[in-house]
Each structure stands twice: as structure tokens, then as C-alpha cells.
Amino acid sequence: MKAIHYYRCLAGIVRREGLRFLHQRGRFISALVRPLVWLLIFAAGFRFVLGVSIIPPYETYVPYEVYIAPGLIGMILLFQGMQSSLSMVYDREMGSMRTLMVSPLPRWFLLVAKLLAGVVVSVLQAYVFLAIAYFWEIEPPPLGYLTVLPALILAGMMLGALGLLLSSAIRQLENFAGVMNFVIFPMFFASSALYPLWHVQEASLPLYYVCEANPFTHAVELIRFALYEQFDLQSALVVLGWLVVFMGLAIYGYDPARGLIARRAAAE
Amino acid sequence: MQATERRTETEDTASAPRDDALALEVASLSHAFGDRAALSDVSFSLRRGERMVLLGLNGAGKTTLFSLITRLYDHRGGAIRIFGREIKEQPSEALARIGVVFQQSTLDLDLTVAQNLFYHASLHGIARSVAAERMKHEIERVGLSDRLRDKVRELSGGQRRRVEIARALLHRPQLLLLDEATVGLDIASRQFLIDHVRRLCAEENLAVLWATHLIDEVETTGKVIVLHRGKVLAQGAVPDVIRTAGAPSMRAAFDALTREPKG
Numbered sequence: 001m002k003a004i005h006y007y008r009c010l011a012g013i014v015r016r017e018g019l020r021f022l023h024q025r026g027r028f029i030s031a032l033v034r035p036l037v038w039l040l041i042f043a044a045g046f047r048f049v050l051g052v053s054i055i056p057p058y059e060t061y062v063p064y065e066v067y068i069a070p071g072l073i074g075m076i077l078l079f080q081g082m083q084s085s086l087s088m089v090y091d092r093e094m095g096s097m098r099t100l101m102v103s104p105l106p107r108w109f110l111l112v113a114k115l116l117a118g119v120v121v122s123v124l125q126a127y128v129f130l131a132i133a134y135f136w137e138i139e140p141p142p143l144g145y146l147t148v149l150p151a152l153i154l155a156g157m158m159l160g161a162l163g164l165l166l167s168s169a170i171r172q173l174e175n176f177a178g179v180m181n182f183v184i185f186p187m188f189f190a191s192s193a194l195y196p197l198w199h200v201q202e203a204s205l206p207l208y209y210v211c212e213a214n215p216f217t218h219a220v221e222l223i224r225f226a227l228y229e230q231f232d233l234q235s236a237l238v239v240l241g242w243l244v245v246f247m248g249l250a251i252y253g254y255d256p257a258r259g260l261i262a263r264r265a266a267a268e
Numbered sequence: 269m270q271a272t273e274r275r276t277e278t279e280d281t282a283s284a285p286r287d288d289a290l291a292l293e294v295a296s297l298s299h300a301f302g303d304r305a306a307l308s309d310v311s312f313s314l315r316r317g318e319r320m321v322l323l324g325l326n327g328a329g330k331t332t333l334f335s336l337i338t339r340l341y342d343h344r345g346g347a348i349r350i351f352g353r354e355i356k357e358q359p360s361e362a363l364a365r366i367g368v369v370f371q372q373s374t375l376d377l378d379l380t381v382a383q384n385l386f387y388h389a390s391l392h393g394i395a396r397s398v399a400a401e402r403m404k405h406e407i408e409r410v411g412l413s414d415r416l417r418d419k420v421r422e423l424s425g426g427q428r429r430r431v432e433i434a435r436a437l438l439h440r441p442q443l444l445l446l447d448e449a450t451v452g453l454d455i456a457s458r459q460f461l462i463d464h465v466r467r468l469c470a471e472e473n474l475a476v477l478w479a480t481h482l483i484d485e486v487e488t489t490g491k492v493i494v495l496h497r498g499k500v501l502a503q504g505a506v507p508d509v510i511r512t513a514g515a516p517s518m519r520a521a522f523d524a525l526t527r528e529p530k531g
Contacts, residue, residue, distance in 0.1 A: 001360055005393025012390020016379070023378045095372035102338045103391035104364040110391075257342040257356075 001105060009105050010113045017117035020087070031079060031125050032132070035072035039133060043068050055196055057228040069138045070224035071193025073126045074216060077156045080122035082184055084114070085163030089170050108251045111164060115247070118163070119156040126152050140227045151226035151236075155219035158239045161246035162215075168253025191217040192224075215242040289352035291316050291443045291475030292337070297346035299336060306332045307498040310346070314477060316442065319469045321486045322479040323522065324495035330479040331371060333495070334447045337477075338368055350443060364392065367441035369432045371448040371479075377421040381412065381431050384420060385438060392439040399438065406434035410464065426457025433464060443475045444468065450485065483519045492518070494525050501525045 021028060043065040054061060091097040100110055130138070130145065140148075166179055188194075190207065191214050201208040211217050218235040225232035292314040299307045307329045314320050324330050336343045339355050339362075348355045350362040375384050382403065389399030407413055410430035420428060429449060436444060446465065450458040462485065468474045478485065486492050486506060493503040502509045502525055506518060513521035 001393060008390050008393045008395060012387055015390070016376070016383070016387045019379060019383060020376070095370060095374045096376055097374075098338075098340065098368075098370050098372075099374045099388060100391065101340055102363055102366070102368055104360040104362075105391070105393065106360070256339050 006105065006109060009103065009109070010116065013100075013110070013113040014117040014120055017114075017121055021121050027083070028125075031076060031083075032129060034079065035075050035129055036132060038068065038072055038075070039065055039136060039138075055198070057225045057230045063137065065136060066138055067196070068194055069130075069133055070227055071188075071191070071220050072133075073129060073152070073223050073227075074155065074191075074193055074220040075188060076125050076129055077122050077152070077159045077219065078184060078187060078216060080118060080125060080156070081159035081161075081163035082166070082179060083163075084118035084160055085167040085170070085179070088114070088164065088167035089172075092167075093172070107254055107256065111251055111254055112247070115157060115160045115164060118160045119153055122156045122160070123149070123152045126156075141229055144227045144229050147229050148223060148226040151222045154236065154239050154243070155222055158215060158219060158243040158246065161243050161250055164250035165246050165253060168250055187214060187216040190214050191220055193217075193220050215239065218242075290314065290349070291318070291351060292477060293347070293349040293352075294333075294337070295347045295349070297333075297336065297343055297348060299332060299343050299345070305498055307336075310495070310498070310500050312493050312500065312503055314443070314475045316475050317469055317473040318491060319466065319476040319478060319487075320491045320493060322477055322493050322495060323481070323483065323486060324479070325481055325526065327497075328481075328495045329498040330481075330495060331447060332498075334368070334370070334445055334479065337445060338366060339363065364439065365442045367436035367439070367444045369429070369436050369444075369446045369449045371451065373428055373432065375420045375428055375431060375435075378419065380417050380419050381407070381423070382416045384431065385435050388435045389438050394439060402438050402440075403434070406437050407431070410434050411460075424457075426453050426460070429453060429457065429461060430464075433461065437468070441474075443477070445477050445479075447479045448481065449478070450480065450482065483522055486518050488518070494522060496526045 047064045058066075088097065091100075100114070101107065103110060127145075130140075162183075166183065170179070190211050192211065193216070197208060197211055197217070200211050215238065218238040221232050222235040222239055225235070290313045294313070295311050297307055297310040298305070310329075310333065312320070322330055322333070335341060337348055337350075337355065339359050342356055350365055353362045353365075355362045376387070379387070385403045385407070386396065386399055389396070389402070394402075403416075404413070407416060410433055412427060412430055412434070415423065415427065420431065423431065433449075444465070450461055453461065465476055465478065469476050480486075488506050490506055491504065492506050492509055494501045494509065502512060502521075504512075510516075510518055510521045513524045515521035515524050
């Protein structure tokens with residue numbers, strides 16, 4: 001196989017993911033409505049309840065809506081990552097996953113291509129959200145729209161890799177509800193998405209450590225800093241580290257010799 | 269199309285198939301799921317241009333065998349060679365030469381026929397222009413040229429199967445695997461499929477492994493493997509299998525071979 005074959009395969013998987021997304025308009029709308037509801041209703045309600053002191057990367061006091069915007073972008077990436085996972089489980093149950101798995105290209109590459117396809121879709125959603133949020137005074141510096149792109153890609157890949165890992169472990173579509181309860185909600189709420197961590201530290205030290213250890217916190221901080229033209233090295237390294245771990249485990253999970261896929265066949 | 273023209277798009281990266289090599293060689297294949305043996309010492313081979321029926325009841329191990337041949341997961345014992353290439357050691361070279369129609373439909377219902385075929389072509393690294401040309405040819409052969417822009421959801425079960433056959437041939441495989449491909453089809457669709465595959469064998473020198481539980485899909489002039497509870501009970505030319513079983517017909521031979529001993 002030559003590089004051109006890999007490229008064509010990647011392009012085909014990205015195109016398919018895009019087409020599926022376009023065909024499922026409800027998915028596109030709900031992906032946007034979810035963070036907008038948080039921004040327009042939740043943030044408006046809590047604006048005068050939760051105070052945000054001057055913390056980096058902000059140079060002055062910021063309204064609560066501005067503070068939670070990066071967290072809501074993180075929410076888009078998190079849900080898209082889980083959506084990809086859901087569609088992998090669905091494809092496996094419906095049988096269409098087999099088309100992918102019998103491709104002559106290496107399985108690790110197919111998974112990476114699947115991951116990148118999901119990231120393309122989630123980054124587009126994030127930008128649409130930012131465009132709408134602009135009208136609610138979420139106005140990062142113009143260059144921030146560009147500097148946030150690598151952060152969106154890295155965070156999207158990390159959360160997408162988590163989704164892939166979960167899809168290799170989930171046996172049935174029905175089990176996916178558990179992902180909502182045990183992955184999405186804890187990850188989102190035990191993070192810096194909705195409140196600065198110093199608030200959490202004052203309330204509960206153990207919870208603070210949980211938030212600090214949460215990969216989603218670092219994804220949100222990476223986006224927050226990048227949106228304001230700054231680079232948070234620590235968060236970038238943590239996100240990169242988790243990306244390697246999640247992707248490595250997902251590749252193991254889909255390995256025809258050792259992974260969970262082979263073991264699941266044993267159970268069926 | 270001549271047999272000599274049948275080449276995979278990606279063949280330039282792997283050496284051309286060796287004509288002297290068997291299309292498919294399964295040697296002493298065993299596989300177990302935990303403590304439960306799914307396949308025990310299964311051996312058979314298939315040459316180019318041969319159509320072999322893999323006959324077995326539900327649960328005989330046909331789908332497991334297909335999963336192992338297509339490396340959905342790895343086999344534990346024995347060997348599977350496709351044109352001389354062991355599937356575990358050279359999966360890319362082996363998989364590039366296989367076309368598969370799985371028992372369960374694997375088309376994306378929300379995409380059009382053309383989008384499904386383009387997607388499959390991309391998974392084999394085929395350029396869109398080449399894929400478009402081949403797609404036109406293959407879809408014409410299954411009589412669905414006017415349905416390319418329709419969503420798969422709008423097609424009947426028989427039409428979906430035809431699309432799957434066209435898709436399986438898009439990357440020019442030399443070995444075609446069909447797992448219970450006629451299940452759920454009406455008589456006309458089923459006959460079309462059987463005739464089409466027979467033509468592919470004869471005209472394009474394609475090796476075909478046809479898994480089924482329907483005895484009337486075994487041709488009297490063809491070859492058959494009887495698989496039961498993960499074991500090969502008989503294999504060879506149909507008249508030989510019938511004679512060896514001491515039965516008057518294939519149906520009677522199958523009944524005799526798979527009959528459980530009393531007590």
C-alpha cells in the first residue's frame with residue numbers, strides 16, 4: 001500500500017462521516033442547541049450567582065457567559081466523541097462495521113481515520129457555535145478564532161479516542177445509556193467547564209483533585225487559553241498524553257488477535 | 269471481461285497473484301470461544317474458477333469460518349492462506365484479493381447506492397475516477413443502473429443484495445465469499461444471484477465460496493463441503509459425497525451425515 005491509498009481511504013471515511021452528519025439534520029441541530037441552551041439560559045441565570053475573579057487567560061473580570069463558552073465548546077467535542085462511539089456500536093450491530101474491518105489497510109489506520117473524520121465534524125460544529133455565540137457577547141480576539149483551531153483538533157482527538165475506546169468495550173447499543181451517566185456527565189461536571197477550579201477547591205479538596213485529574217478539564221483549559229491567543233503547555237501535554245493512552249487502548253480493543261472484539265465474539 | 273484483466277487497484281504494492289497458488293487454502297483450522305470449540309481441524313481448498321458450496325445448518329460454524337477468513341478476528345490454530353498469503357501474516361495482501369457479502373446487510377441505509385460504493389472503493393484505496401468507471405460497470409451487470417442515486421433504504425431486499433455483490437467486486441477481488449447471501453430473498457432475486465455468481469466463476473475465473481443452509485443451492489456438478497458442529501463431515505464433488513454417504517441424493521446424504529446417533 002502506498003501513501004496515496006492511505007490518503008484515499010482517509011478522504012473516503014471523512015466524506016462518509018460528513019454525509020452521515022448532513023443526512024441526520026436532527027443530530028446537527030441538537031449538537032448546536034445543547035450548548036446554546038446552556039449559554040442562553042443556564043449562563044444567564046447564573047450570571048449573578050457565580051462570580052468569576054480575574055484568572056488567566058482573562059485580563060479583567062468577564063461575564064459568566066464568556067467564562068463558560070470554552071467549556072461549552074468542550075461539551076460539543078465531548079458529545080461528538082460519544083456520538084462517534086455510538087455510531088461505531090450501531091455500525092457493529094447493524095453489520096456495516098464489517099465493511100470497514102475487511103479493508104486491506106491496517107486496522108490502526110482505519111481507527112485513526114475514523115477518529116479524524118469525527119474531529120472534522122466536531123470542529124465545524126464548534127465554529128458554528130462560536131459564530132452564533134458572537135452575538136451573545138462572546139467576542140474573543142479575532143486571531144483567537146485561528147489559534148483555537150489546533151486546540152480544538154487536539155481536544156477533539158482526545159475525546160474522540162475515548163469514544164473509540166468505549167465503543168470497543170460496549171457490547172450492545174442499549175448499554176450506551178450508561179456512557180451518559182458514567183462518562184459524559186461526570187466528565188463535564190467534574191471539570192473547569194462551568195466554574196473555576198478555585199471555587200471547587202474551596203468547596204471540597206477531594207473533588208478539586210478529581211477535577212484536576214479529569215482529562216476534560218485540561219481539554220477545556222487548552223481551548224480557553226488558545227481562544228485568547230495563549231498556549232497552556234501543561235494542558236496540551238496532559239491532553240496529548242490521554243490521547244495516546246485512549247487511542248492505544250482503542251487500537252488494542254479492535255486488534256483482531258488480542259482485543260475486546262475477539263473476546264466479544266467468544267461471548268456471542 | 270477477461271480473467272487476465274482482473275487485477276486489484278492496489279496490486280502494484282503487492283506482487284501479482286501467483287496463478288499456481290490456491291485461491292483459498294484452509295489447513296487444520298481450529299478455533300474456540302472460551303471452552304466452546306467453534307471449528308475443529310477444518311481443512312479444504314479452492315482453486316480459481318471453482319465454486320464451492322459450504323453447506324451447514326445454523327450454528328455449524330459457517331459465519332465463524334467467514335469471520336476468520338476475513339480476519340475480523342484471528343484464528344488460534346491452523347492456517348488460512350489466500351493466494352498463498354497467510355491471513356495473519358500478510359493481511360493487507362490477502363484482504364485486497366477477497367470480496368465479501370456478509371449474511372447481515374452491511375450497506376449504509378442513509379447513503380445512496382453510489383455513496384456506498386464510493387465508500388467501499390475508498391477503503392481499498394481506489395481513486396474516485398476509477399471507482400466511478402467500475403461502479404458503472406458492476407451496477408449495470410446487476411441491473412440497477414437507474415438506482416445509483418437512490419438511498420439504499422428505498423431498495424428492496426433483493427436489490428440491496430445485488431448492490432452488495434456489485435460492491436464486493438468493485439476492487440476486483442479474485443476470491444468471492446458469500447455468507448447465506450440468498451436468505452430472505454424471493455425466488456426471482458435468489459435465482460438472479462445464483463446465475464450471476466455462476467457467470468462470474470465461468471467468465472472471470474473467480475473463486476467462490478458460497479455458504480448456505482439450503483441444500484437446493486448445491487449444484488449436482490459442483491463441489492460441496494458439509495460442515496456440522498464445527499467439523500467437516502464430507503467434501504468433494506457432489507456425486508462423490510452422495511456416493512460416499514451411500515445416499516440417493518444430496519439431501520439424503522446431508523441427512524445421513526448430520527444425523528445424531530441415537531441414545
